Amino acid sequence: MALSGCLAVIVLALAFNNPQFADFVLRLTIFGSYALSLNLLIGYTGLVSFGHAMFFGFGAYAFGLLMQTERVSIPLAFAASIAGAAVLAVSIGALCIRLKDIYFGILTLAFQMLLHAVILSWVSVTGGDQGLQGGIPRPPFFGVDLSHPKQFFVLACVIFFGLVLLVRQIVESPFGYSLRMVRDNPERALALGLAVQRYKLAAFVISGTIAANAGIMMSLYVSGAYPNFAYWTLSGDGILMIMLGGMTVFLGPIVGAGIFLLLNGIITRTTEYSGLVMGIVLLSVVLGLRRGVLDFVVERCGNLGRAALFTRRIEL
Amino acid sequence: MNLPALLDCVSSSSCVVTQVSTGLIIGMLLFLVASGLTLIFGVLGVINFTHGSFYMLGAYFALTAYRVSGSYFEAVIVRALGVAVFGVVFERLFISSVYNSNVLMQLLVCYAFILILDDVVKIVWGTDFQTMGMPSTFALPPIHLFGGFVPPFYVFLTGLTVAAAVGLSVLVNKTRFGKLVRAAAVNRQMLACLGVNTSLLYGAVFGLGSLLAGAAGALAAPVRSMSPEMGFSILIESFIVTVIGGMGSIIGAFFAAVLVGIIRAVGSIGYPLFTDGLMFAFMALVLLVKPTGLFGRKLA
Numbered sequence: 001m002a003l004s005g006c007l008a009v010i011v012l013a014l015a016f017n018n019p020q021f022a023d024f025v026l027r028l029t030i031f032g033s034y035a036l037s038l039n040l041l042i043g044y045t046g047l048v049s050f051g052h053a054m055f056f057g058f059g060a061y062a063f064g065l066l067m068q069t070e071r072v073s074i075p076l077a078f079a080a081s082i083a084g085a086a087v088l089a090v091s092i093g094a095l096c097i098r099l100k101d102i103y104f105g106i107l108t109l110a111f112q113m114l115l116h117a118v119i120l121s122w123v124s125v126t127g128g129d130q131g132l133q134g135g136i137p138r139p140p141f142f143g144v145d146l147s148h149p150k151q152f153f154v155l156a157c158v159i160f161f162g163l164v165l166l167v168r169q170i171v172e173s174p175f176g177y178s179l180r181m182v183r184d185n186p187e188r189a190l191a192l193g194l195a196v197q198r199y200k201l202a203a204f205v206i207s208g209t210i211a212a213n214a215g216i217m218m219s220l221y222v223s224g225a226y227p228n229f230a231y232w233t234l235s236g237d238g239i240l241m242i243m244l245g246g247m248t249v250f251l252g253p254i255v256g257a258g259i260f261l262l263l264n265g266i267i268t269r270t271t272e273y274s275g276l277v278m279g280i281v282l283l284s285v286v287l288g289l290r291r292g293v294l295d296f297v298v299e300r301c302g303n304l305g306r307a308a309l310f311t312r313r314i315e316l
Numbered sequence: 317m318n319l320p321a322l323l324d325c326v327s328s329s330s331c332v333v334t335q336v337s338t339g340l341i342i343g344m345l346l347f348l349v350a351s352g353l354t355l356i357f358g359v360l361g362v363i364n365f366t367h368g369s370f371y372m373l374g375a376y377f378a379l380t381a382y383r384v385s386g387s388y389f390e391a392v393i394v395r396a397l398g399v400a401v402f403g404v405v406f407e408r409l410f411i412s413s414v415y416n417s418n419v420l421m422q423l424l425v426c427y428a429f430i431l432i433l434d435d436v437v438k439i440v441w442g443t444d445f446q447t448m449g450m451p452s453t454f455a456l457p458p459i460h461l462f463g464g465f466v467p468p469f470y471v472f473l474t475g476l477t478v479a480a481a482v483g484l485s486v487l488v489n490k491t492r493f494g495k496l497v498r499a500a501a502v503n504r505q506m507l508a509c510l511g512v513n514t515s516l517l518y519g520a521v522f523g524l525g526s527l528l529a530g531a532a533g534a535l536a537a538p539v540r541s542m543s544p545e546m547g548f549s550i551l552i553e554s555f556i557v558t559v560i561g562g563m564g565s566i567i568g569a570f571f572a573a574v575l576v577g578i579i580r581a582v583g584s585i586g587y588p589l590f591t592d593g594l595m596f597a598f599m600a601l602v603l604l605v606k607p608t609g610l611f612g613r614k615l616a
Contacts, residue, residue, distance in 0.1 A: 048419060095604060102363070102419060103607050106559055110600040113552075117593025128589070232552075236427065243424055273439065279432035286424045287413060 022153055024265070028258050029160035030217050035241035035253035036167055037210035042239070043247035044171055045203040046183030047097070050105040051112030052238050054092075055085050055208040057230025059215030061119065064132045064225040073141050081216055082209050089208030090201070097200040109232060116230045131226035136219060146220065156217055163210060168250060170206065179203055244285060246292025255294050322586035335581045341470050341539060343577025344477035348532030350554035350561070350569045351484060352525030358564030359501045359521045362411060363419075365426035368551025369433040370526050374399045374533020375542050376441050382537070396531035403526020404519050411522070412515070430547065437544045445541045473535055480528070481570050488566065497521060501564070552592075553580075556599045562612025572610065 034056060041047045062084050066077035096107045119126045127133050138146040146152045170176050181189045182199050190196050219225045228234065237260065245256020263281060267274045289296050325331040349371050356364045377395035385391060406429070414421045488494040499507045500517050508514045532550075540546070557576050561568025576595055583591035602610060 042420070099603065099607050103603060105419075106555075107600060107603045110596045110603065113596040114593055114600065117590050117596065121587070121589035121593065123589075239420060239423070240427070243420055273435040275431035276435035276439075279428040279430075279435070282424060282428035282431070283410075286421060286428065287410070 022149070024261060026153060026156055026221055027261050028254070029156045030214050030221065031237075031241065031257040031261060032254040033160055033163045033217075034211050034214035035238050035245070035257045036164065037207045037214070038238040039242050039247055039253040040167060040171070040179075040207045040210070041203055042242060043252075044176065044183065045179045045200060047200060047203065048102075048105045049096075049108045049204075049207075050232065050235050050239075051108030051110070052207070052211055053230055053232065053234035054108075054112035054115045055089065055211035056215035056218070056234060057112075057115060057119065057225070057227075058085055058088055059212030060219035060225040060229045061126060061132065061215075062212075063216040064136050064219045065125070067136045067138075068132070068134065070137055073139060074146065075141055078216060082212055085212030086205055086209050089205040093201045093204035093208070097197055097204065109235070112230060112232060112235060116227060116232075119227045119230055126225075126227075129227055132219075132224050135223045138220070152220070156221070159213070159217065163213065164254070167210070171250065175199075175202075240282070242292070244292055246295035246298070249292070249294040249298055252292050252294040256292060259293065322582070325582075325585050335585065336578065337470050339578035339581030340474055340574065341577070342580050343574040344474055345532050345536050345540075346550070346554050346557050346577060347477055347481065347570050347573035348528050348535070349550055350557040350573055351481070351566050352528035353554055354558045354561065354564055354566060354569045355484075355488075355528075356522055356525040357558070359497055360411075360415070360518055362415070362422050363426075363555075364411070364522075364525065365423060365551065366406070366429045366433070367525070367529050367554065368547035368549070369430050370399050370403060370529035370547075371533040371536070371550050372437060372542075372544070372547035373402065373433065374530035375537045375540075375546065376437055376533075377530070378534035378537045379441070379542065392531065392534040395534045396527050399530025399533070400523045400527035403529075404523040406526075407519055407522035412518070430551075434544050434547065441542075441544075443544060445543045469538060473539075476535070480531075481566070484528075485566050493520075553595070556595050558609075559599055560602050560609055562609025565609065565611040568609055568611025 034052075038049065038052045041049050041052070059081050062081040063077050066072050066080055067074070072080070092108075092111050096104055096111070099107055120128055122128075140146075144151055144155065146155065171179075178189070178194055178199055181192075181194065182196050186196050189199075215225075215229060218229065241256035241260045242253045243256065244259050245254065246252030263278065264274075267277045271277055285293075291299075325335060349367060352370075353364060353367045356362060356367075374395055377398055378391045381391035381395050410425055410429070411422070414425055486494075488497060496507070496512060496517055500512075500514055500521075504514050507517075553576065554573075557569055557572045560576065561570070561572030576598075579594055579598065580591055583594045587594060606612070
């Protein structure tokens, strides 16, 4: 089903050949996987991270800097950036998971802002507040030429659907159910012999590397990296996407990312006061629906909705 | 990094006086905002992310009131009260409906209001930087101190903040109201069972917190320029102060505010681009060593 969905989107986009639609789909693959990775932490493991953008920003900068040396191929730079993000996630995660609840969130925020400050102040390497200048070269590899928009589009879609399937495998595996137990009752999990801290760390690392992947795709897409990739507003946007779409449904974050991108696009095009409109929309969702859009759909339509969405209910 | 400039400054007493007094002023304003934040968190268990916007409203209200009435003191008092009223209404209408939801819901309500209030300020006062200028009452020659110059307004601001800090800790620790507040922080249901109107109490605490933020904004108006983004930056800084001092601790907020103020003032010479980084590094260090903050109590 996912495969057919993937094909459908690619065919549809290629058939329409509409640059605006293609742009939307590309951004959706990037921010959809970013939000999905964050929900692995927040929704499934109960670790509310306020600093998820650090991995997005790290991925974008690491990849961009590696490519600008012009000595590595895209797959190699990709693998190195992901590995770097994993190392970063292990070291920061090991420190953060020692704290609980809100304190965990604040510490992740602190590390993210630290990375942001490093990016801003290390001007000779990162370009400071101007971002990574000069574009990111895209040498062809394995017969794939990413400077060709259609090839890039197809690759982005394939990676995105691969990731969605991967995350789905993870959350439906015994490991995924252990994460839910860690979220719901850590004492019980510990008593049953689960290494709770290790599970938390594993979730943190998996989630961080997927976010780094999103950052890499973003840097490839916009051919640059900017400090706001690692700023707290992007972490906030991630949480927003999850909450808009619904954190108890597997596809919620992706739908949320779509709603967020659409809203943002429409609002910035039609009004100067985007914050005012966005704020009011947010308030009505939070206080009106009191849950994400997909949560709402699943609750209303029961099993039918769940089957249609190809998802299983997660109790929060 | 600019180490020579930093060393230069440390070796000259006038520069030290200037930087320390600037740091103190930043610290005092931060304390006023952070104390409200910490009070609201300690009692209501809600992190009020709109607190920075209240500070911003205080500053802009004061600007308008000062231009209309010409009296700075009137402006401060009237506007701080105005923000307090706004805070109570905000708490009753919106925050009170998400007490029982998870943290993320509360976060989103606050975030929505940050967006809305920022734009309201842009619509009413414009997007440009604005300054109020030093009120005529304080247009006095600066005070000489160890070769440095300290504006009289700084002394006034520091005195007022210390008084507010003392007043606040007396209010919380010695009065009947304070007892009720501390009881509500421990167990709201029990307090309600004993016949206390906890909704009123929550409203009062939120109003008090907003009053402090509004006062800070009004007091900051003469020394800091105003822009619609000022709420964001003070929010982050006062949030750091709250965490370093220990969430819910007013004394902690005071010490942490002075500390962060000094770090900012010194850092702006030595590491201008990394000042935020210094603060966040410091916060991460405190969290790792003592997660509840320097003066925080152990969590149950």
